[in-house]
Amino acid sequence: MPEIIKISLKTRTDKSYDIVLGNNILSNLGQAVKKLKCGNSIFIITDKNVARFYLKKTITALKKGGFSDVGKVIIPAGEVQKNFKTYLKILNALYEFDKNQQKKVILLTLGGGVVGDLGGFVASSYRRGVNYIQVPTTLLGLVDCGLGGKTAFNFREAKNLIGAFWQPKMVYMDTAVLNTLPLRELKCGLAEAIKYGVIKDSSLFSFFEKNMRKLLNYDKTALNKMIPVCAGIKAKITSADERDDKDIRIILNYGHTLGHAIEAATNYKKFHHGEAVGIGMVLAAKLAVKLGCLCSCEATRIESLIRKAGLPVSAKGIEPKKILASMKRDKKFVSGVNRFVLPISIGKVKIVENIPEDIIANILTN
Structure with missing residues (x-):
């Protein structure tokens, strides 16, 4: 059974969400998203490295959960891609997917920090804000940047200068993704x-x-002991100061x-x-x-x-x-x-x- 870590964000509106954490749970992603009842079309944002291992599995899992309308955009990998040009590329691909239909679209970020930060900012700005889900595929994403709702891209010489706070509907963490993570x-x-x-x-x-x-x-016992502790600390801090x-x-x-x-x-x-x-x-x-x-x-x-x-x-x-x-x-x-x-x-x-x-x-x- 996956572990559930709650991020409680009850200010003017309830933005609370769950971190779903487990091993080999990617195949159940579609069912978990379906339970949220927050959209009927899904647009995946990922990079070339992650797509090679997990894009097909993710699409299969979403279709298994009842989502027949699934779009995607694949960007090059790396921090140098975290810029306005890539942001526009994602927006254009999303617009083509959504054009003239006004779908109730859910954005799904499948990747590490660059994909999560860029995809989250697209979610915050497209149509003044749409729902999104984080599916981190790096250890950095599992313990840190996949949590907390900070979204951004780099601008000129400044890191994360253009951004927004935009909370996901869920963060879905499958620790099995670490099997393909470079050292x-x-x-x-x-x-x-x-x-x-x-x-x-x-x-x-x-x-x-x-x-x-x-x-x-890559000792699974050590990793599986450490990850929920780190995620729990991040959840507690961000719940107190969104x-x-x-x-x-x-x-x-x-x-x-x-x-x-x-x-x-x-x-x-x-x-x-x-x-x-x-x-x-x-x-x-x-x-x-x-x-x-x-x-x-x-x-x-x-x-x-x-x-x-x-x-x-x-x-x-x-x-x-x-x-x-x-x-x-x-x-x-x-x-x-x-x-x-x-x-x-x-x-x-x-x-x-x-x-x-x-x-x-x-x-x-x-």
């Missing part, structure tokens, strides 16, 4: 998973220290201020998202030590674990001034003042504002 992408997902240990759960952090080799070997305006959800940005800047400074070509976040977490821990927030032994534990996960730990070779320039475009800046999520111990973080640029530059240089 580099598995490591990227582990970076975001480690983040939860640092910001909220010291026992989860210890679990990673003891089980990293198993996780890197729109990131209560200084609760911001802790999820640990490692992301410098991580996003590193991605942008290298034109999204040198590092994958999880790799950049891993570097950002190490740098943020060093910054915390420099400011007297964190003891050096805890920073060493963070860096050692990220190394153990096979992730990069430095931005060596990238000019600090490029990273600092990209950082200033970060959405978390308020009136030109930087905001960092810094660890004060394993399992606890705090928000620190207005850190002098020369201190940040020193951390980047050394």
Whole structure:
């Protein structure tokens, strides 16, 4: 039986939804969607890598659930595709599918973070908002970016600058998709998973220290133990702060201020998202030590674990001034003042504002 994790979002309207989590449950996707009663036509957004393994299976599952009208668009894979041009490509394909019929369409994002973010934003903007369902196919999607309703694409030098909060009707997670996930992408997902240990759960952090080799070997027991814990932490935080305006959800940005800047400074070509976040977490821990927030032994534990996960730990070779320039475009800046999520111990973080640029530059240089 799949595990159900609830995200409760009851503000002016009820936007609550379920995370359905299980192993080898993709064949039951159509029946799960049918129970939602939120549309009768489905339009799938996926990328070339994922389509090769899961598009046919997904369409079969949807038809088995009673959906005869299923359309699709396949985009190239990679962060460099997360832009306005790809957004328009998806919109055009959706329009052709829907043209002159005004279908009650459900968008279904089948893929990792790029597909989920772009597809979610299409759902938020097409006809002023249509229903959508997330079906993550990466570890990063299962533990982080497939949850929470943030949708966006990159614009000019800024990461996720154009976007909206738009909640899915359901997130459907089949952990069996990890069987086809390349090791580099598995490591990227582990970076975001480690983040939860640092910001909220010291026992989860210890679990990673003891089980990293198993996780890197795709051990099903270890993965199936870790994924619901991470998803549960994300669900609890986003339920408390849906729109990131209560200084609760911001802790999820640990490692992301410098991580996003590193991605942008290298034109999204040198590092994958999880790799950049891993570097950002190490740098943020060093910054915390420099400011007297964190003891050096805890920073060493963070860096050692990220190394153990096979992730990069430095931005060596990238000019600090490029990273600092990209950082200033970060959405978390308020009136030109930087905001960092810094660890004060394993399992606890705090928000620190207005850190002098020369201190940040020193951390980047050394």
